[in-house]
Amino acid sequence: MARRIGMMTIGSAFIFFLILIGLQEKVFAGELTEKVKDTTDKIIAIVSNQEMKQPDKAAERKRLIRQAIDERFDWEEMARRTLARHWTGRNDTEKKEFIFLFGKLLERTYLDKVEGYSGEKVNYEGETIDGDYGTVKVGIMTTQEKSIAVLYRLKKKGPDWFVYDISIEGVSLINNYRTQFNSIITKSSFQDLMKRLRTNVEEG
Amino acid sequence: MWRRDKVLGPLGMKRKFFSVILVCCFFSLIDIRLAWPGSLSPFEIAMADSKAPHDHDEEYYEEVEDEIYDPIEPFNRAMFVFNDRLYFWVLKPVAEVYNEILPEPLRVSIRNFFLNLLTPVRAVNCLLQGKIDGFGTELGRFLINTTMGVYGFGDAAAVCFDIRRRDEDLGQTIGLYGVGPGIYICWPVFGPSSIRDTIGMVGDGFLNPLYFWPQEAAYRAGISGLRVVNSTSLDLGEYESIKKAALDAYVALRDGYHQYRKNKIKD
Numbered sequence: 168m169a170r171r172i173g174m175m176t177i178g179s180a181f182i183f184f185l186i187l188i189g190l191q192e193k194v195f196a197g198e199l200t201e202k203v204k205d206t207t208d209k210i211i212a213i214v215s216n217q218e219m220k221q222p223d224k225a226a227e228r229k230r231l232i233r234q235a236i237d238e239r240f241d242w243e244e245m246a247r248r249t250l251a252r253h254w255t256g257r258n259d260t261e262k263k264e265f266i267f268l269f270g271k272l273l274e275r276t277y278l279d280k281v282e283g284y285s286g287e288k289v290n291y292e293g294e295t296i297d298g299d300y301g302t303v304k305v306g307i308m309t310t311q312e313k314s315i316a317v318l319y320r321l322k323k324k325g326p327d328w329f330v331y332d333i334s335i336e337g338v339s340l341i342n343n344y345r346t347q348f349n350s351i352i353t354k355s356s357f358q359d360l361m362k363r364l365r366t367n368v369e370e371g
Numbered sequence: 372m373w374r375r376d377k378v379l380g381p382l383g384m385k386r387k388f389f390s391v392i393l394v395c396c397f398f399s400l401i402d403i404r405l406a407w408p409g410s411l412s413p414f415e416i417a418m419a420d421s422k423a424p425h426d427h428d429e430e431y432y433e434e435v436e437d438e439i440y441d442p443i444e445p446f447n448r449a450m451f452v453f454n455d456r457l458y459f460w461v462l463k464p465v466a467e468v469y470n471e472i473l474p475e476p477l478r479v480s481i482r483n484f485f486l487n488l489l490t491p492v493r494a495v496n497c498l499l500q501g502k503i504d505g506f507g508t509e510l511g512r513f514l515i516n517t518t519m520g521v522y523g524f525g526d527a528a529a530v531c532f533d534i535r536r537r538d539e540d541l542g543q544t545i546g547l548y549g550v551g552p553g554i555y556i557c558w559p560v561f562g563p564s565s566i567r568d569t570i571g572m573v574g575d576g577f578l579n580p581l582y583f584w585p586q587e588a589a590y591r592a593g594i595s596g597l598r599v600v601n602s603t604s605l606d607l608g609e610y611e612s613i614k615k616a617a618l619d620a621y622v623a624l625r626d627g628y629h630q631y632r633k634n635k636i637k638d
Contacts, residue, residue, distance in 0.1 A: 279615070312479060312530070338631050347626070
């Protein structure tokens with residue numbers, strides 16, 4: 168019996184030790200996290216501002232959110248990556264129009280998402296930097312106790328970092344659009360892709 | 372059995388129960404330890420993995436496509452349209468009425484209850500994948516949520532102890548051993564899948580208590596229906612926004628499924 172109690176003490180001490188190690192809080196406040204956090208905080212401030220929720224402020228609200236996203240997102244890089252091998256064959260006018268339309272589509276998708284913001288918690292879970300590329304991992308806790316893993320991919324341009332891809336639960340936005348665009352172009356044509364893009368953006 | 376109990380006595384049983392709890396706590400602690408800073412967290416391991424050449428390759432215009440093979444696309448597209456109609460004409464209207472009747476916290480609890488029942492699927496697949504810590508986590512979660520969480524309606528393990536569910540299934544297990552998805556299949560009602568994941572789904576069925584209980588098929592169907600309507604009611608609007616953002620919703624869903632499963636197998 169005594170031996171058993173001795174074992175139990177050692178056992179509990181060991182578990183206590185493990186808890187202590189586990190409790191060491193580590194604060195992530197890297198450069199990239201700050202960039203993403205700055206933009207996210209700005210957007211959350213706009214969407215949770217009660218005054219801005221008035222119907223007559225809707226346009227102003229959209230403009231402010233758009234501005235905050237534009238500062239951090241690199242639409243051209245995104246456009247290039249989604250067209251991938253089809254990018255090189257395009258002339259400047261086509262490229263310009265594509266960047267504009269694709270940017271609008273992404274902006275609207277993002278806007279629709281943040282418009283529905285209802286107090287979800289955003290946790291910054293770490294970042295990696297490798298040369299001119301970096302990632303920021305974010306966990307979003309929904310009001311339904313569901314956690315969503317989001318990964319921002321950033322690229323350094325000059326002194327600043329810009330987002331060029333967002334992965335949600337492992338699904339990269341850019342990869343997803345690339346697959347869609349490639350399928351449309353190979354089955355029909357680049358012109359058809361542009362036509363569909365235009366319709367989608369106008370209907371938005 | 373009767374004899375053994377008598378020999379062990381009530382004290383012996385208690386001790387047994389206590390040591391099971393201790394073992395579970397121990398395993399879940401390993402999990403917390405792994406997920407927390409200080410050592411290499413699963414995230415860092417995943418990160419090391421995702422430093423794939425495509426991130427740094429300046430030649431990304433020539434990027435190799437990683438798409439799921441889809442030789443039965445005409446059939447799949449037809450099923451996609453069928454599921455789309457099923458959602459907008461049947462499932463969504465029903466879920467909207469259901470939404471009106473039950474408040475959200477109650478619907479979250481019902482989802483938790485079903486997820487708790489599916490613990491055997493996740494726990495066994497953790498074992499099959501050699502994730503002993505995950506097995507401990509699932510066992511610990513089941514004990515905590517069934518008791519403290521009252522039959523699993525509350526996710527006490529996540530709320531009080533931050534012990535999160537480990538989503539493992541047979542499709543992922545088979546994938547971990549190097550088997551690819553085969554071909555893409557869009558099943559009517561069940562939606563996006565692959566050969567591998569269909570086999571996995573059938574295999575996991577044997578570990579799903581709702582396949583055996585209750586014995587009357589009508590009740591079983593009713594419970595499955597409740598589960599589907601309940602989970603739909605919590606995700607209303609998600610399918611719509613995917614569709615709205617897509618230029619080809621069928622391809623968007625197919626690729627989304629492929630990427631999602633690849634990521635699940637990796638972690």
